[in-house]
Amino acid sequence: MTTQDQGAGQVVLRLSHITKRFGPVTANEDVSFDLHRGEVIALLGENGAGKTTLMNILFGQYTADEGEVELFGAPLPPGNPRAALDRGVGMVHQHFTLADNLRVWENVVLGVDALSAPALNARAAKAKLRELSARFHLHVDPDAKVGRLTVGERQRVEILKALYRDARILILDEPTAVLTPQETDALFATLREAIGLGMSVVFISHKLHEVMAIADRVLVLRHGKLVAERAVGDTNREELAALMVGAEVSAPEPSEGAAGAALLSLRAVRLAGEGTTPGLKGIDLDLRAGQITGLAGVSGNGQAALSDLISGLRAPDEGVLEIAGEALRTWSPRAAVGHGIARIPEDRHKTGTIADFDLTENAILERYKSEFSRGGWMDWRGARAFAEGLIKGYDVRCHGPEQRIRLLSGGNMQKLILGRVLEGAPKVILANQPVRGLDIGAVNYVHSQLLEARARGAAVLLISEDLDEIMRLSDVIHVISEGRLSPAFARGTMRPEELGQWMAGKGYDDAA
Amino acid sequence: MTMRLEPIEAPGLARRAGLPALAIAGTFVIGALLAMIAGGNPFSVFGLILKGAFGSKFAVLETLNRATPLIFTGLAVAVAFRAKLWNIGAEAQLYAGAVMTAVLGTGALAWPSWALLPMVGLAAMLAGALVLLVPAILKVRLGVDEVVTTLLFNFIFLLFVGYLLEGPLKDPMGMGWPKSARLIPEARLPRIIEGLRLHWGFALGLIAAVTVWVIERRTTLGYEMRAVGQNVDAARFAGIPVTAVILKTALISGGLAALAGFSEVAGMKGALTKDISPGFGYTGIVVAMLALLNPLGVVLAALFVAAIFVGADSMSRAAGVPTYLADIMLASALLLMVLAILLTKFRVRRD
Secondary structure (H helix, E strand, O other): OOHHHOOOOOEEEEEEEEEEEEOOEEEEEEEEEEEEOOOEEEEEOOOOOOHHHHHHHHOOOOOOOEEEEEEOOEEOOOOOHHHHHHOOEEEEOOOOOOOOOOEHHHHHHEOOEOOOOHHHHHHHHHHHHHHHHHHOOOOOOOOOEHHHOOHHHHHHHHHHHHHHOOOOEEEEEOHHHHOOHHHHHHHHHHHHHHHHOOOEEEEEEOOHHHHHHHOOEEEEEEOOEEEEEEEHHHOOHHHHHHHHHOOOOOOOOOOOOOOOOEEEEEEEEEEOOEOOEOOEEEEEEEEEOOEEEEEEOOOOOOHHHHHHHHHOOOOOOEEEEEEOOEEOOOOOHHHHHHOOEEEEOOOHHHHHOOOOOEHHHHHOOOOHHHHOEEOOEEOHHHHHHHHHHHHHHOOOOOOOOOOEHHHOOHHHHHHHHHHHHHOOOOOEEEEEOOOOOOOHHHHHHHHHHHHHHHHOOOEEEEEOOOHHHHHHHOOEEEEEEOOEEOOOEEOOOOOHHHHHHHHOOOOOOOOO | OOEEEEEOOOOOHHHHHHHHHHHHHHHHHHHHHHHHHOOOOHHHHHHHHHHHHHOOHHHHHHHHHHHHHHHHHHHHHHHHHHOOOOOOOHHHHHHHHHHHHHHHHOOOOOOOHHHHHHHHHHHHHHHHHHHHHHHHHHHHHHOOOHHHHHHHHHHHHHHHHHHHHHOOOEOOOOOOOOEEOOOOHHHOOOEOOOOOOOEHHHHHHHHHHHHHHHHHHHEHHHHHHHHHHHOHHHHHHHOOOHHHHHHHHHHHHHHHHHHHHHHHHHHHHOOOEOOOOOOHHHHHHHHHHHOOOOHHHHHHHHHHHHHHHHHHHHHHHHHOOOOHHHHHHHHHHHHHHHHHHHHHHEEEEEO
């Protein structure tokens, strides 16, 4: 390859008339575009618009039915992941492709170095990894087990993996879904640095402000077709949003409301950390009726511990958990559900649903015992009716309650989970990353449901790494850093930069 | 050129039923090739196997009798595997049931048959359940791998049975043979039809299969077991009592395997010996896998496996082809079935 001596503007990647069908579904239809050296293009589209399929074709995971891919001027043999890898295409997937039982550096070298000789290469690999970590501000301990890392840290490993292989084209599938504003800024800074060195980037996203911030050109996909191409200088967020969904969209906004009594309180709660993730270091928190409490923070700072605590998976090591002013003795997931806590888990696939169960079986996961069991026998007729009610009431797009949930899109899966937990008007709602990976339509739907719950007097805890989301929806905001909780900040009293200081660990009373 | 697996989102019926059928067909092709190598005509060898398994009333009854313990151990494995409890110890649980049957059935309880048989059967189930409960508790409390513990416990328990037959349970009238005293007549499973050599153990096996099917599909426990087996994290998050479900599964699985021992001692043999099971516990794994863990499929798979064993015995006498053919065919059936199951979920792509 002689790309080094050629200037910017050279076409490094060309997709010509790509069409891909899955049975009756056309995922991509006649999509063509060029990527130039040192350029960032954004692929924008709702979930199911065909972005990921297109990139999987480029990366050889799928074979296109029609059309072809050209890399650095030469056609790419279809359906061979190694071909794209070997020619310098790195892909960071939305769903991570890491081995939990291996260490970070082992994951990074996996598939690069011979399997028989990892011990010999460990020192060199770790040194290179540390150097990349430092240069690209992607901090992660090379010796940590991946299974112990938070989602945010795993994302960094994925990016490092691509960088380690000297990728010259980087494909990032929803890379900022798990990053904080600072981390996102840092990622953008490193991307810009890499672009300066001749890297080209395909940035897949549906976050408009990020697309505007990083991309040179935006390609909008809708229903598998390329519907528009804009230089970022010639467009704006409103136009892009309209192009994406094919209509004008407006995000829900919270109305005025008054806070009520504390429905769930933590008093000096301590929880031991697990592995490299911190626990909780003496936290006081009140979730009040009619209020959305936002929890901002960098991933891996105790959000998981707090979420496990409120979900009922863990009980406090020290301190008290109070519901409506009453201290709890026994605590379990079933007790949490029984006390009217709706729990939207962070990971839809891993903890929220059972992939091979149908919609009915998934819908009743939390209430089968109390509502659909008569003396040890399942009431499948009632369960099915319940699932049908959720499908209708929460607009779950599916073939029916017998469909396996693994075949649903992320948005529809989340709608079913929403229905499952919100049915029966819960008093407390734990929403952990409720819109991660969802398209704008589904995001607005989830947010409007949370606002509706707030309006009827529920106490909502919104845990998110998206500061925009937190600031837009929350009545009060706490920041979490290394297991410590900031004071409550009322809506509109803090600027993002100030919250960022707290997220970085500044301002806490370290006597705790 | 490389090959790789691509997941299939919604496998069709042809794939889900056709591939397992192909696996069975492949088993016969392998069997045919081996028969030819052994100097037999494959068609006549299979003909003889078929005749040996189903060719006469005696043959059919022999096949059904041989299938009986395999139905129980197959169910035991299927139930456990469904909840991802890897019970490799059906052999030990079978012997636990057999020991309990011998202990209670040789005169310790002088009850009439209608009271004694259910009592012995339940006691045998309890014994088998407890044998699996120990590894299950070690798994949920300490995270000890149950594959290792249940497998190794088979050897421990067989040695224990050897000790019992040389010691406390030894038949004083047995002329030195390591066998227990004979069961009293009230403790024997009667024949289903007088004059035919088929005991009620087979009917009990069919009842057990239907019961397990009903448990898995219709009861709350079955729903919990499937949830725990499919995704233990989601089950725990939803509030399903994972530990309790695993322990209940262990009790059911161990109890089912023990019924194989009960049925063999009280139905077939009438006394406990060290060789009442020629590996029924292990063959139960093959049966369960061939049945794709479906309880009703277990009955068919057990009949298939028993037919090959019984038929191969008689074929061997007539055609001079070794009975090892049966073992190889079962092993092939298992491997091909595992492959077939994989291919119902993934498609092989050649690039």
